[in-house]
Amino acid sequence: MICRQLFLVARGVWLEAIRRKEIYVMVLISCGLIAALAQVRFFGLESLSKFYRETTLHLMSLATTFTVIVLASRQLPREFETRSIYPLLARPLHRGTFIVGKLLGVWGAGIFCFGLFLMIYIFGSLSMGAPIYPMLLLQHSLLQVEMLLVIVSMCFLLSILVNLDAAITFGSLIYLLSSAWVTFSNQIYGSADGMLRFVIRMTSWVLPQFMLFDLSEKNVHGDVWGALPWWVLAQMTGYALLFSAGYILLSFMIFKRREL
Amino acid sequence: MKKTDLIKIILLWCLVALLSAKVQPRTYTGGTSQRLQSKAEVKQSALGIMLGEFRTNLSDMFYMQTENFMHYGVAFLPHNHEEHSHTSDMLTDTGMAHIEGEDETHDHDHGHDHERDHDDDHDGDPHHDHEHEVITVIPTAEKDYRSWLGNLHRQIKPWQAPGESHQLARDVEVVPLFRMMTLADPHYVRGYQVGAFWIQQLDVSAAADFIEEGLQNNPHSFELYLMRGLLNVKKARSMGEQGLIDNGNAAQQALLECARGDFQQAAEYMMQVRPALEVLEDEAQTLWSDDQETDAMAVVYLWVTLEKRIGNEARALELAEKYCRVMPDHKQLHVLLQEMGP
Numbered sequence: 001m002i003c004r005q006l007f008l009v010a011r012g013v014w015l016e017a018i019r020r021k022e023i024y025v026m027v028l029i030s031c032g033l034i035a036a037l038a039q040v041r042f043f044g045l046e047s048l049s050k051f052y053r054e055t056t057l058h059l060m061s062l063a064t065t066f067t068v069i070v071l072a073s074r075q076l077p078r079e080f081e082t083r084s085i086y087p088l089l090a091r092p093l094h095r096g097t098f099i100v101g102k103l104l105g106v107w108g109a110g111i112f113c114f115g116l117f118l119m120i121y122i123f124g125s126l127s128m129g130a131p132i133y134p135m136l137l138l139q140h141s142l143l144q145v146e147m148l149l150v151i152v153s154m155c156f157l158l159s160i161l162v163n164l165d166a167a168i169t170f171g172s173l174i175y176l177l178s179s180a181w182v183t184f185s186n187q188i189y190g191s192a193d194g195m196l197r198f199v200i201r202m203t204s205w206v207l208p209q210f211m212l213f214d215l216s217e218k219n220v221h222g223d224v225w226g227a228l229p230w231w232v233l234a235q236m237t238g239y240a241l242l243f244s245a246g247y248i249l250l251s252f253m254i255f256k257r258r259e260l
Numbered sequence: 261m262k263k264t265d266l267i268k269i270i271l272l273w274c275l276v277a278l279l280s281a282k283v284q285p286r287t288y289t290g291g292t293s294q295r296l297q298s299k300a301e302v303k304q305s306a307l308g309i310m311l312g313e314f315r316t317n318l319s320d321m322f323y324m325q326t327e328n329f330m331h332y333g334v335a336f337l338p339h340n341h342e343e344h345s346h347t348s349d350m351l352t353d354t355g356m357a358h359i360e361g362e363d364e365t366h367d368h369d370h371g372h373d374h375e376r377d378h379d380d381d382h383d384g385d386p387h388h389d390h391e392h393e394v395i396t397v398i399p400t401a402e403k404d405y406r407s408w409l410g411n412l413h414r415q416i417k418p419w420q421a422p423g424e425s426h427q428l429a430r431d432v433e434v435v436p437l438f439r440m441m442t443l444a445d446p447h448y449v450r451g452y453q454v455g456a457f458w459i460q461q462l463d464v465s466a467a468a469d470f471i472e473e474g475l476q477n478n479p480h481s482f483e484l485y486l487m488r489g490l491l492n493v494k495k496a497r498s499m500g501e502q503g504l505i506d507n508g509n510a511a512q513q514a515l516l517e518c519a520r521g522d523f524q525q526a527a528e529y530m531m532q533v534r535p536a537l538e539v540l541e542d543e544a545q546t547l548w549s550d551d552q553e554t555d556a557m558a559v560v561y562l563w564v565t566l567e568k569r570i571g572n573e574a575r576a577l578e579l580a581e582k583y584c585r586v587m588p589d590h591k592q593l594h595v596l597l598q599e600m601g602p
Contacts, residue, residue: 040436042435042436042439043435043439043459043462043463043466043469043470044463044466045432045435045459045462045463045466048432048433048435048436049433050329050431050433051433051436051437143416182413183397186397186398186399186403186404186405186406189405190403197405200405201405204405204406204409209409209413211413211417212409212412212413212416214416215416217328217333217417217418218333218416218417218418220333221332221333221418224332225332225333225418228415228416229415232412232415232416235408235412236412236416239412
């Protein structure tokens, strides 16, 4: 029964994603760029593939993430705005099921996007004769999928706390600045005083460190770097689940108290 | 729409067309890439460190990316020490170490600072070990406040302990980055120079075309004339048996003559921009880089050597005397002068 309800809510997300044209545009432009990049021959030289691989892997991650941020941030505000949440919740549908169904829907759409990009990436690499490191690519994909889960749940929480535009903006900024913040905090931590150190430590535990889900560098230089040990993947999966569960739980608690 | 609005739009359209016809992007000479002083300022900026690869302009970002490529993705903090002198490599690569032809055991130390160069033991080896201790962007476990998160970071990203000797790839895969950086900033001479070094390993003609493009955008760059001269020498050597220069080979001689012209032009432009000796001693760090001085020394040495090789002994002697006065620290040129001296 719950599975069916989850599926129905998730299907609603997919149908909406198909109806919304901007998602198409984002995915198609990215696909076009990846395909075009595979055709570029710098100075007419063959066999140069690292630039293609690096740019494509970053583009894939960026395009999928932004697609998911837009899609996830819109889910709950849109339901309230169009009042479609009322007939939905009038049925015997628990609010938790509703949120988890939405989460699975957006996550599924993100995985679909990433899968599409991945196919184009693999096709482009093969057409260039570039090496593919299957285990590293699989691990990269797994980490990216886990990252999407964290992003979806984070955007759900943001969209409940603030309005749609602010949720998209905050979600994008947190994603984009996550890596820069970690680098910066590592640099200044040694010279920071007690209070600042506390703030830095807090942010590193409260905000997810998205660059940990990116294995693109090792995929590009896969000739010298091996696959990750299983315990690293297990810890990363735990890390993603922990953040995702925390965000969803918070979203649910706020959503539950919200008057319809 | 009112008639006056339509007239305004047409006028605006004409104005835009007129202005855009006057736009010449390649005449823009700004940007931080060219000026050492700007680079030094950026490297001391806290914001620059915070933003990592976005600390300077797009062109610098691509240049920094080449370092990541060369270190197999390991990210190091910006550092002033360049891993190697490409001019030095180019001298060996183009065979200028054997320009005399007959003397295969000739000293390789031609007009450049040998201490900055690679160990000769590594020639032909795709990987180079380096002992310089540079700081990685991801800190060591002792310095990382994130405990297990830091450990995960070091496992997931390419990382090596700073003290360990790290491998340096001699990887032509960096070539696209030089294309991008010179497109972003056509006045980035070093991008053309180092880019051509990498391209010539795959295709000398493509490298020559790249340098020609660089010269069109930077017609007074002595570094690019130096590079063009070296490429001409490489072409000449590739025509001879076992890479040797044959006096009877007209095509080879024509290319050497072109190279001589390039070195001469390079020396003239170099003298126009190289600060006076007393200024160099005071403000060498901001006005004239070590790379430029290495290139300047290479230019005059190669010109003198080539004049001698072509048979203009008197001209070679005259030039050696002149440039020994200009560059009193140029040991190789002084040795050459002693060899040629009366």
